[in-house]
Amino acid sequence: MPKALKPKQVVILGPTSSGKTSLALKLCKKLGGEIVSVDSRQIYKYMDIGTGKLPVGEPFEVEKNDGLWVVNGVKVFGYNLISPDKSFSAFDFYNFISKLKFEKPYVFFTGGTGFYFDVILGNKKVANVSPDENLRKKLNKLTAEQLFLKLSVLNKEKAGLIDKNNKVRLIRAIEIETGSQNFVEKALPFIRPSVVIGLKIPRPEIYKRVDRWVETSFEALIEETKALIEMGFSETAPMKGLNYKTAVLFLSQKLNKQEALERMKYDNHKYIRRQETYFKKMPKVSFFDPLKAGFDSLMLSLVESG
RNA sequence: GCCAGGUUCGGAUAGCGGCAAUUCCAACAGACUGUAAAUCUGUCGCCCUAACGGGCUACGAAGGUUCGAGUCCUUCACCUGGCA
Numbered sequence: 565m566p567k568a569l570k571p572k573q574v575v576i577l578g579p580t581s582s583g584k585t586s587l588a589l590k591l592c593k594k595l596g597g598e599i600v601s602v603d604s605r606q607i608y609k610y611m612d613i614g615t616g617k618l619p620v621g622e623p624f625e626v627e628k629n630d631g632l633w634v635v636n637g638v639k640v641f642g643y644n645l646i647s648p649d650k651s652f653s654a655f656d657f658y659n660f661i662s663k664l665k666f667e668k669p670y671v672f673f674t675g676g677t678g679f680y681f682d683v684i685l686g687n688k689k690v691a692n693v694s695p696d697e698n699l700r701k702k703l704n705k706l707t708a709e710q711l712f713l714k715l716s717v718l719n720k721e722k723a724g725l726i727d728k729n730n731k732v733r734l735i736r737a738i739e740i741e742t743g744s745q746n747f748v749e750k751a752l753p754f755i756r757p758s759v760v761i762g763l764k765i766p767r768p769e770i771y772k773r774v775d776r777w778v779e780t781s782f783e784a785l786i787e788e789t790k791a792l793i794e795m796g797f798s799e800t801a802p803m804k805g806l807n808y809k810t811a812v813l814f815l816s817q818k819l820n821k822q823e824a825l826e827r828m829k830y831d832n833h834k835y836i837r838r839q840e841t842y843f844k845k846m847p848k849v850s851f852f853d854p855l856k857a858g859f860d861s862l863m864l865s866l867v868e869s870g
Numbered sequence: 871g872c873c874a875g876g877u878u879c880g881g882a883u884a885g886c887g888g889c890a891a892u893u894c895c896a897a898c899a900g901a902c903u904g905u906a907a908a909u910c911u912g913u914c915g916c917c918c919u920a921a922c923g924g925g926c927u928a929c930g931a932a933g934g935u936u937c938g939a940g941u942c943c944u945u946c947a948c949c950u951g952g953c954a
Contacts, residue, residue, distance in 0.1 A: 695904065
């Protein structure tokens with residue numbers, strides 16, 4: 565067994581279809597490295613196609629284990645952690661990666677979930693109050709207005725800052741206030757990357773790329789969704805998210821193929837925009853366009869010197 | 871040829887005398903402190919103003935009625951359905 569190395573940490577973030585995984589795999593091959601997927605959907609088992617666990621168009625040799633895939637000999641942590649009916653939070657993700665052991669000189673944290681990055685980088689504070697499903701269910705019956713009122717009574721200051729229309733936010737805020745007497749909110753910095761690479765492709769180009777992905781993955785996605793429904797996961801949260809929700813509508817014949825493809829493309833465009841908005845304000849990110857000439861060698865030298 | 875229905879902001883749709891005009895999609899901008907591929911917000915004819923606001927141009931075309939017209943009337947053009 566090699567000694568526990570302190571690997572060099574590199575963050576690669578970018579919207580869907582920007583080529584994060586391809587880049588990370590290339591760099592791992594060249595430099596010796598492992599990958600941690602920072603992605604709130606790739607954690608689910610049985611959801612490989614729709615969450616884009618592997619870049620399309622290239623053949624891969626893959627060994628799939630829970631929590632660890634080996635892709636062309638490169639370890640990828642963070643895939644297949646749980647089944648789609650289980651809930652998983654940013655905090656759970658933090659716990660998962662804080663237990664990982666690395667054996668290579670480099671580790672690439674690559675993904676598209678900005679919030680997860682913020683938590684593991686320590687950019688965002690988290691409170692030590694666990695989710696309370698019963699409370700959430702109860703609160704969910706109230707209107708946003710009622711929730712806001714409730715929060716105002718509990719913590720006026722927080723109520724002043726919160727988005728009054730966002731029930732999800734309001735419920736969590738109330739949960740924190742009522743959940744525990746002595747909660748603390750603290751940042752949990754886990755990684756200190758030497759470089760933070762942001763992938764950014766001009767809109768028309770990246771839209772074209774996802775569109776192509778949607779077209780080529782559609783049939784496989786439908787098969788995957790069918791299997792998920794057969795396993796009894798149709799009512800789970802990830803099935804109501806990007807791509808899968810549209811696949812479900814197609815399978816129940818609420819949309820025809822043309823409509824489903826269009827819907828899926830638009831949803832992905834929207835998602836890309838939301839990701840870009842998030843990444844834009846994250847500190848210390850250097851953005852690069854992977855479509856520009858010399859990108860691969862630029863990345864190589866950046867990572868080595870960083 | 872006759873009868874009926876339609877033509878509205880990139881697409882679809884509401885509107886039945888006070889309208890720069892509804893809603894959805896697209897597009898664009900943004901929020902996010904244990905659901906984050908989720909959830910939520912704003913803008914969306916042109917021009918001026920820091921803002922309240924103001925000006926201009928617009929609902930197939932041309933006329934008309936009216937203080938005032940997507941909205942009513944007339945004619946024309948195009949599309950759709952029924953009868954010939």
